[in-house]
Amino acid sequence: MADGAVTRRPVICFLTGTLNALAGAERVTASIASALAARGYRIHVLSLWDEASAFPLHPAVTHRALFPVRPSFKRQYAATVWRIRRFMLTHDIDVLVEVDPMLTLFTLPALFGSRVRRVAWEHCHFDEDLGKPARRVARRLAARTAAAVVVLTDADRLRWRAAIRHPFQIAVIANPLPFDLPPRMEAPMQAKRVLAVGRLVEAKGFDILLEAWALVVREAPDWRLEIVGEGPARPALEALAAQYGVSKTVSMPGERTDIASAYRQAGVFCLSSRYEGFGLVLLEAMAFGLPVVASACEAGPKALLVEGGNAVMVPPEDGPALARALLRVIGDPDLRWQLAKGGRLTAAAHTVDRLVDQEWEALLRGVVTGNGGAAPSE
Template sequence: MPRHHPTSGRNICFLTGTLNAMAGAERMTATVANALADLGHHVTILSLWDAASQFALHPRIRHEALFAQRPSFKRAYLATVAGIRRHCVEHRIEVLVQVDTMLELFVLPAALGLRLHHIAWEHCHFDEDLGKPARKLARRLAARFCRQVVVLTERDRRRWLEALRPRSAVVCLPNPLPFPMPAAPAPRTQKTVLAMGRLVAAKGFDVLLRAWQKVAEAAPEWQLVIHGEGEERPALTAMIGELRLEGRASLPGVCHDPLQAYGQASVFCLSSRYEGFGLVLIEAMAFGLPIVSTDCETGPRELLTPGQDALVVAADDADALAKALLTMIRQPEMAARLGAGGRQKAGNFTLERLALQWDALVRAPG
């Protein structure tokens, strides 16, 4: 990666809930912060709670937390605002990147009079509030008071512009591939379908297991591996028993070595009911895995080209998902062609390319 002279770097703070969670936004925070530190910026990460991180951080990055455990933010609102302001003053922060538009509710009062270059980084798609009505207000405030709002897809950028007519610049910067482009595609010799993500309802793994019951009947030598951890584990484990999929479908937990997991798969499946971006799709494409995905908002709809790198079906439809998986299994030439198409596309999402776009964003004059 090209390096700038360290003295030319800016003082940048990434403000996030926590880094001690195996989730997409947290992983991207570490990835982009590390890349900017590598380019000579002076980077801090301020977590609202828990100073531990699930992700390795660049040695020059300072990671601090306001609270040891997650507090009640209603009760700790003023302390949170004061803590963010103190951090910005102490570290002479010039650029504050909030890793969730909800954080605007703290940042706006915390940054009063500090003349910060203020960026909101949205990881959800615009029409999803994740059960928090305050998110709509936070987005309105971000659209008015931030210098830039960073969204992950062009589709989402258009929604922000239509719905809010923002004063802020709305910039589309997709999530980068968090590891270097693999030198070679996966060999795709094992009869394994891989799925990956948090074990939560949004990921639709219940639908995938129902689909897999049909696939397992027709192609009994194939295995389904679902990597991830979350609240749905007991329900999904019970489902594997009810559908008699023991030995055909497994839940081995969080994947600490994605290169091994992708390298041992032949097909990747995304069964989500909704997605903010779908980074796993880019990762799977980088390994040349053909993809079966639901047509959900917003990532898959933008990242995938049906028939060129993926087979795409309606969300929440186990029959359609099973049919597409069986098509992929039974037509190896088509699967190989889709995998090669995806690998070519993944080259657009390398960290080197996106780090330079972030670099230009944080250096942009006011």
């Protein structure tokens, strides 16, 4: 770290796989990086591949990529490590925020002997490795070597503490609403459309939602289901919709860059995930005034949702229970209004300004001065 770093705003770099993906971690990275740049920080985003971004960045944010397209990191491991080191030293980076603890496997050797302080930012929950056993190793390396680990929920903080006995600094910073809170509820209460948003992958539980939907349309045949997103499970989900006989009441339009329009046109939001690191789509839906029906999965939804206050919750992987909850909300306008008002309050507590001003800047100051990045309770 350059001399005088404790008396000036640190130079920050966010290291990520790519920003050119319509996903929660990428969207939040762009949002936090832009908010810090707007506050006068020198901000870099370094993608491992692809200089394009699916989300807007503040004009002061510098975005670069190590490779134009995704390489084989087994073959390009040494080159990746070297390029990360060269970038950090060339741009006088003070704090490197790793958008996934898996990146520790690159940054630990890349920054050996340097003064760059590392922050590992976890977007999943501790007990989910997303099919990569190396992630479990990377998390433990991050805890032992990073200046701070950032997790999204207090439940996940406790899980990290229980699993890793080595002393380390950990902060809880929830994901922010990635856009300004709409000045009023914009979702039409009378719209007969249930909206779900996410990648078409097993984790999102859209197969469970289709099972539930087959029961819902028996009693609410004039309602429609829209699942926004793209992914490898599309053929299986389309086949399942046909098997259940609900293809005519289900649309899967793929990814939408105008996601706000989808929220504005729906009457109910449904999250059917088997697990979630946070569940950013819940905040987005609540910001627009959508009543929420959700599975009470690990870990984010449990932290965000209050039964009867801002959502109706059901056990994960329970299609019939999800159907009953959807029918309950569909059939009760007063409940929809109650949930919508509660959701708006939740979204208002997660604005970018509040979380950057009160959480991220405190974290960065602590990392730079060597006081750690722990949350106040730590």
